[in-house]
Amino acid sequence: MPSEIPNSAMQEAAGHKSGFVAIVGRPNVGKSTLLNQLLGQKIAIVSPKPQTTRNRITGIRTTAGSQVVFLDTPGIHRAHSLINRRMVEVAMKSLREVDGVLWLVDVREGIRKEDNDVAATLRDSRATTLVLLNKIDLVSKGKLLPLMAQCSVLLPEREIIPISALKGENLPLVLDRIEKLLPEGPRYYPEGEVTDQTERFLAAEIIREKIFLRTREEIPYGTAVSIDEFTEKEEKNLVVITATIHTDRESHKPILIGKKGAMLKEIGTQAREELEALLGCKIFLELFIRVDRGWTQDPNALTELGL
Numbered sequence: 001m002p003s004e005i006p007n008s009a010m011q012e013a014a015g016h017k018s019g020f021v022a023i024v025g026r027p028n029v030g031k032s033t034l035l036n037q038l039l040g041q042k043i044a045i046v047s048p049k050p051q052t053t054r055n056r057i058t059g060i061r062t063t064a065g066s067q068v069v070f071l072d073t074p075g076i077h078r079a080h081s082l083i084n085r086r087m088v089e090v091a092m093k094s095l096r097e098v099d100g101v102l103w104l105v106d107v108r109e110g111i112r113k114e115d116n117d118v119a120a121t122l123r124d125s126r127a128t129t130l131v132l133l134n135k136i137d138l139v140s141k142g143k144l145l146p147l148m149a150q151c152s153v154l155l156p157e158r159e160i161i162p163i164s165a166l167k168g169e170n171l172p173l174v175l176d177r178i179e180k181l182l183p184e185g186p187r188y189y190p191e192g193e194v195t196d197q198t199e200r201f202l203a204a205e206i207i208r209e210k211i212f213l214r215t216r217e218e219i220p221y222g223t224a225v226s227i228d229e230f231t232e233k234e235e236k237n238l239v240v241i242t243a244t245i246h247t248d249r250e251s252h253k254p255i256l257i258g259k260k261g262a263m264l265k266e267i268g269t270q271a272r273e274e275l276e277a278l279l280g281c282k283i284f285l286e287l288f289i290r291v292d293r294g295w296t297q298d299p300n301a302l303t304e305l306g307l
């Protein structure tokens, strides 16, 4: 249980259930999409590219009788670079701290080597694992049976549920099973709190998502976003945000700026519009680009950028 949770949150009626549930799986299987759907609100960024999520993202779902704290995690893969190794560590560490695990497999991709490693960890875990075969909207039902058989060999006696995180298919069943695995426990967070991420972090993530959606090849992977200023001007219902996009190569800078600044402008406009909807106020967003050669391989730079 996180130590910062106040005692006042512990006053609960008997029979109340609560716990922590990690969402894990290979990159791009739909973990963040699932988190957002289970919460009914977007709190984790999503893109068609693998390795979009870099940190552990907390999402809280409160009902009359229960509270689940979901932990969305970076995709687990055989990582070589330092940044990717750190991301995989975040995911593997999350597995040790939870009551339940949602293990996602992309039905089009099936089981790969990396999945065997995770399955081995889950076999020994005290957490209840649900195996979720995701993206069933993309394949015919007949394709599911061999994969289900494979999963039941890898992780015997775990429930396997085919879902579509994107379309919401079978998610009520998943929520029902999560409710059943939760131990009795208090409400850790006040009702209405959906995440413990700061507005600064959310702003940096939303900018990073727009970069992931708009740039190609290695550019998104060499990019990080830091927030330099986040000032609320209450009298004007305005938030002033200044952010820096860090790129690890000089040659990426002109691409991120675009012709006559078009790319940077588009990233900024899209991020601003989403932030305005999220925070319910006007946003003044200014973006800068800085070349930080090799930051993805530099332990200190990674720590500074929250990785």
Ligand SMILES: Nc1nc2c(ncn2[C@@H]2O[C@H](COP(=O)(O)OP(=O)(O)OP(=O)(O)O)[C@@H](O)[C@H]2O)c(=O)[nH]1
Pocket (backbone or CB within 6 Å): 026, 027, 028, 029, 030, 031, 032, 033, 034, 045, 046, 047, 048, 049, 050, 051, 052, 053, 054, 073, 074, 075, 076, 134, 135, 136, 137, 138, 163, 164, 165, 166, 167
């Ligand atoms: N058709 C379909 N697409 C999906 C489904 N779930 C997720 N996707 C898509 O798959 C892509 C990856 O989704 P994410 O939620 O970012 O995946 P992730 O597992 O969080 O990825 P990483 O953070 O990179 O590990 C996005 O383009 C999603 O729209 C699904 O059920 N059906």
Ligand SMILES: [Mg+2]
Pocket (backbone or CB within 6 Å): 031, 032, 033, 044, 045, 046, 052, 053, 073, 074
């Ligand atoms: Mg993700």
